[in-house]
Amino acid sequence: MPDDLNWAIGGEAGDGIDSTGKIFAQALSRAGRHVYTSKDFASRIRGGYTAYKIRTSVDRVESVVDRLDILIALTERTIDENMDELHDGSVIIYDGERTTMQNVEVPDNMVDLDVPLQSLAEDAGGSIMRNVVALGAACQVTNFPIGSLDASLEKRFKDKGTAIVENNKDAARLGQEYVQENYDHTEEYDLETTDSDYVLLNGDEAIGMGAIAAGCRFYAGYPITPATDVMEYLTGRIDQYGGKVIQAEDELAAINLSLGAARAGARAMTATSGPGVDLMTETFGLVGASETPLVICDVMRAGPSTGMPTKQEQGDLNMLIYGGHGEVERLVIGPTTVAECFWRTVEAFNLAEKYQLPVYLVSDLSLAVTEQTFRPETFDMDDVEIERGKIVDEEEIDSWTDEQDRFQPHFPTADGISPRAFPGTDGGAHMTTGLEHNALGRRTEDTEIRVEQVEKRQRKIETSKQRETWDYREFGDPDADTLLISWGSNEGPIREGMELLAKDGIDVRFISMPYLSPRPDLTAEIENAETTIVVECNAKGQLADLLERDVLERLERVNKFDGVRFKADELAEKVRRSVKPSQEATTQ
Amino acid sequence: MSSDVRFIDFKSDKQPTWCPGCGDFGTMNGMMKALAETGNDPDNTFIVAGIGCSGKIGTYMHSYALHGVHGRALPVGAGVKMANPELEVMVAGGDGDGYSIGAGHFIHAVRRNVDMSYVVMDNRIYGLTKGQASPTSREDFETSTSPDGTNMAPVNPLALALASGATFIAQSFSSDSQRHTELVREAIEHDGFGLVNVYSPCVTFNDVDTYDYWRDSIVDLSETDHDPSDEDDARERIMSGDREHVGILYQDPDSVPYGRREGMDQNMSEIPDGAPEDAMDLVREFY
Numbered sequence: 001m002p003d004d005l006n007w008a009i010g011g012e013a014g015d016g017i018d019s020t021g022k023i024f025a026q027a028l029s030r031a032g033r034h035v036y037t038s039k040d041f042a043s044r045i046r047g048g049y050t051a052y053k054i055r056t057s058v059d060r061v062e063s064v065v066d067r068l069d070i071l072i073a074l075t076e077r078t079i080d081e082n083m084d085e086l087h088d089g090s091v092i093i094y095d096g097e098r099t100t101m102q103n104v105e106v107p108d109n110m111v112d113l114d115v116p117l118q119s120l121a122e123d124a125g126g127s128i129m130r131n132v133v134a135l136g137a138a139c140q141v142t143n144f145p146i147g148s149l150d151a152s153l154e155k156r157f158k159d160k161g162t163a164i165v166e167n168n169k170d171a172a173r174l175g176q177e178y179v180q181e182n183y184d185h186t187e188e189y190d191l192e193t194t195d196s197d198y199v200l201l202n203g204d205e206a207i208g209m210g211a212i213a214a215g216c217r218f219y220a221g222y223p224i225t226p227a228t229d230v231m232e233y234l235t236g237r238i239d240q241y242g243g244k245v246i247q248a249e250d251e252l253a254a255i256n257l258s259l260g261a262a263r264a265g266a267r268a269m270t271a272t273s274g275p276g277v278d279l280m281t282e283t284f285g286l287v288g289a290s291e292t293p294l295v296i297c298d299v300m301r302a303g304p305s306t307g308m309p310t311k312q313e314q315g316d317l318n319m320l321i322y323g324g325h326g327e328v329e330r331l332v333i334g335p336t337t338v339a340e341c342f343w344r345t346v347e348a349f350n351l352a353e354k355y356q357l358p359v360y361l362v363s364d365l366s367l368a369v370t371e372q373t374f375r376p377e378t379f380d381m382d383d384v385e386i387e388r389g390k391i392v393d394e395e396e397i398d399s400w401t402d403e404q405d406r407f408q409p410h411f412p413t414a415d416g417i418s419p420r421a422f423p424g425t426d427g428g429a430h431m432t433t434g435l436e437h438n439a440l441g442r443r444t445e446d447t448e449i450r451v452e453q454v455e456k457r458q459r460k461i462e463t464s465k466q467r468e469t470w471d472y473r474e475f476g477d478p479d480a481d482t483l484l485i486s487w488g489s490n491e492g493p494i495r496e497g498m499e500l501l502a503k504d505g506i507d508v509r510f511i512s513m514p515y516l517s518p519r520p521d522l523t524a525e526i527e528n529a530e531t532t533i534v535v536e537c538n539a540k541g542q543l544a545d546l547l548e549r550d551v552l553e554r555l556e557r558v559n560k561f562d563g564v565r566f567k568a569d570e571l572a573e574k575v576r577r578s579v580k581p582s583q584e585a586t587t588q
Numbered sequence: 589m590s591s592d593v594r595f596i597d598f599k600s601d602k603q604p605t606w607c608p609g610c611g612d613f614g615t616m617n618g619m620m621k622a623l624a625e626t627g628n629d630p631d632n633t634f635i636v637a638g639i640g641c642s643g644k645i646g647t648y649m650h651s652y653a654l655h656g657v658h659g660r661a662l663p664v665g666a667g668v669k670m671a672n673p674e675l676e677v678m679v680a681g682g683d684g685d686g687y688s689i690g691a692g693h694f695i696h697a698v699r700r701n702v703d704m705s706y707v708v709m710d711n712r713i714y715g716l717t718k719g720q721a722s723p724t725s726r727e728d729f730e731t732s733t734s735p736d737g738t739n740m741a742p743v744n745p746l747a748l749a750l751a752s753g754a755t756f757i758a759q760s761f762s763s764d765s766q767r768h769t770e771l772v773r774e775a776i777e778h779d780g781f782g783l784v785n786v787y788s789p790c791v792t793f794n795d796v797d798t799y800d801y802w803r804d805s806i807v808d809l810s811e812t813d814h815d816p817s818d819e820d821d822a823r824e825r826i827m828s829g830d831r832e833h834v835g836i837l838y839q840d841p842d843s844v845p846y847g848r849r850e851g852m853d854q855n856m857s858e859i860p861d862g863a864p865e866d867a868m869d870l871v872r873e874f875y
Binding site: 029030198199200201205209212213214215217218220237239241242243244246248249250252253254256257258259260261262263264265266267268282283285286290376379381382384385386404422423424425426427428429430431432433434435442443 | 601602630631632633634635636646647650651652653654655656657660663664665666667668669670671672674675692693695696850851852854855856857859860861862863864867868870871872874875
């Protein structure tokens with residue numbers, strides 16, 4: 001009897017695969033079992049192959065595995081697509097009466113469960129319920145109490161009336177009874193229930209919920225896989241808290257709408273995927289230059305260009321850290337689990353306002369589409385703290401005006417953080433601009449002010465490094481010779497993979513990095529390890545490149561950013577000053 | 589809002605760098621007067637400006653303001669207004685900003701009908717980059733980048749607006765200060781998106797669409813029997829192209845602005861210092 005059970009329903013897009021899978025996942029969650037789901041899907045409305053997969057256990061599950069125990073196959077292709085994952089004793093439930101399924105041959109080592117899904121569904125009131133008949137059959141195979149399905153059937157169909165709900169319950173029972181009566185020894189698997197109390201949600205929903213908890217009131221976005229769920233979650237719900245979701249005409253508008261709302265003082269956000277970040281990069285510089293707090297969420301998918309829109313990749317790290325012309329100060333943080341999607345979103349809003357800059361919240365497709373179980377207190381709303389940074393009201397305006405009573409929104413303070421006056425604040429009227437500007441927010445090309453403002457913006461990052469804990473999450477044996485470092489959704493599979501390695505006697509220290517820029521200095525950790533392996537879903541190893549750079553010995557630097565080119569004599573002098581310390585060292 | 593605000597209060601202490609005689613001086617003065625006449629003051633006003641000569645307007649006026657990136661001023665303005673409906677939001681830009689690089693946003697801003705005004709300084713030329721064709725340049729207009737003319741029909745911004753469901757379309761001439769101010773004021777007072785396309789001549793680079801040309805060609809609708817609520821008449825005048833109309837071409841008397849339609853009446857900047865009181869309900873939804 002395995003500790004975990006791997007279940008899937010697959011068919012063509014349009015077959016109701018997603019909603020059927022979700023019903024079963026919810027039933028498992030309500031029955032006190034942990035659930036971790038994944039999807040095989042393509043960017044199309046109908047046809048092709050799509051599957052909803054559930055891994056479930058009474059213990060926490062943090063990953064998918066290459067093993068499939070129960071498969072509901074609505075098409076023959078579904079069986080072919082999953083042949084590698086099926087094994088001795090895997091159960092395949094299908095409807096052999098369907099013309100397209102008549103030639104299905106289930107390998108001898110597997111359990112062939114031919115169930116007339118469609119006919120039974122018709123008996124219950126309509127062929128549309130054939131997937132639910134299959135769920136009932138699956139319940140019988142896994143010894144899972146059919147009553148546990150009822151609540152999720154009610155949740156799914158209550159809008160359609162009690163008759164439909166009851167028909168679906170009947171359909172499930174017909175499936176269960178058919179298997180009971182026609183097959184022997186089908187109860188190979190045992191989906192034991194517990195008294196635990198779980199909620200089931202995916203990473204995009206966790207981000208949306210985090211945004212509402214954090215006081216986000218304005219969301220503008222343009223639909224894009226796999227970030228659309230953030231927008232759909234917020235639509236309707238954010239309204240209950242005085243907020244609004246705006247579907248913009250494109251990502252350019254989405255970020256500019258959000259920027260406008262943020263200038264007006266709202267906590268604002270937009271979420272997109274890589275192609276959307278490309279477009280938003282235009283205004284990203286303005287967000288940074290105008291020192292506007294904004295949370296931009298990138299739910300990564302496989303690129304470049306349109307790439308593989310429904311596939312996993314972590315290929316945007318370089319873009320998020322370096323993207324945009326010129327040098328734009330930013331923070332980049334990335335949740336590493338579905339629950340972290342909630343908490344890092346809350347944190348992103350606080351960081352954006354405390355340091356008055358754009359924050360990239362980077363998630364990935366795997367987090368976005370995975371539905372996972374958590375204890376409700378994982379999202380304890382009492383733990384949500386909101387820090388809005390240096391906001392000044394009417395009374396405080398005077399402390400931040402110049403000798404002509406003009407408010408200075410970009411005043412170069414010691415910590416780099418300037419006062420913020422929301423529009424409508426008496427005496428606070430000011431402009432800001434994407435042009436280099438002075439403390440008043442007015443255009444200037446004065447070399448000294450240019451340098452002062454660049455350094456002021458850089459200083460905010462330095463201040464954030466001092467004030468915040470840019471920590472990492474650590475797992476495994478801290479003294480192990482092998483160090484794994486990763487980011488994003490890889491945390492789950494790595495943690496479970498470590499258990500497998502431990503069985504082979506390989507101990508591993510694992511550092512999971514939610515803070516990508518700034519990030520913790522891992523020089524000591526890397527030097528202490530015999531082997532350091534950086535694990536990423538991309539081809540080049542973008543985090544590995546950054547970490548290799550981080551642990552290099554520092555180079556001397558000569559920089560100039562006042563808008564004037566290098567002059568030979570000035571350059572020679574700067575180089576002279578840079579080389580002096582080492583020359584002194586050699587003469588000692 | 590105080591009732592004793594003067595238009596000069598909207599003027600910053602920064603002197604414009606526009607060429608002497610530029611139409612933008614008159615355009616800006618009318619904006620400031622209209623804002624003051626409608627009871628606004630700099631602390632409750634937000635100006636969003638695009639890029640180009642016209643984009644500099646945020647610097648020369650005194651109010652809350654953002655000088656954004658090229659072509660994206662309208663979504664910024666809509667975002668400001670939606671987040672705080674108490675603010676008076678005015679977006680200003682040029683024909684390149686609004687009808688070329690920002691043409692997509694223009695159409696959708698018109699559709700959305702957010703309660704704000706949009707003043708476009710239309711000089712039918714790119715001035716700041718020293719004289720290239722603009723989207724409203726005439727087909728035979730010769731410039732450094734169109735030596736044989738653009739050979740394309742000019743964009744008809746009023747037609748674009750009407751086709752997109754505009755609720756207020758006006759056109760003014762920057763040198764007719766009184767009439768221009770009056771039309772901007774109407775746009776501010778309109779419940780919804782108020783477009784004022786302003787003939788604002790470029791005296792340096794455009795020797796075709798000059799003050800003299802416009803003075804000779806303009807027909808003021810107030811001197812005709814035009815009824816602004818008559819969409820058919822508006823369409824005919826906008827599409828005819830043989831007249832330079834000044835006045836309100838079209839106004840939908842039943843316009844309901846986006847915020848009111850969507851029940852957005854809150855200042856979104858005001859939030860609690862923790863999660864909303866009933867936020868655990870959001871978690872329980874996932875049972």
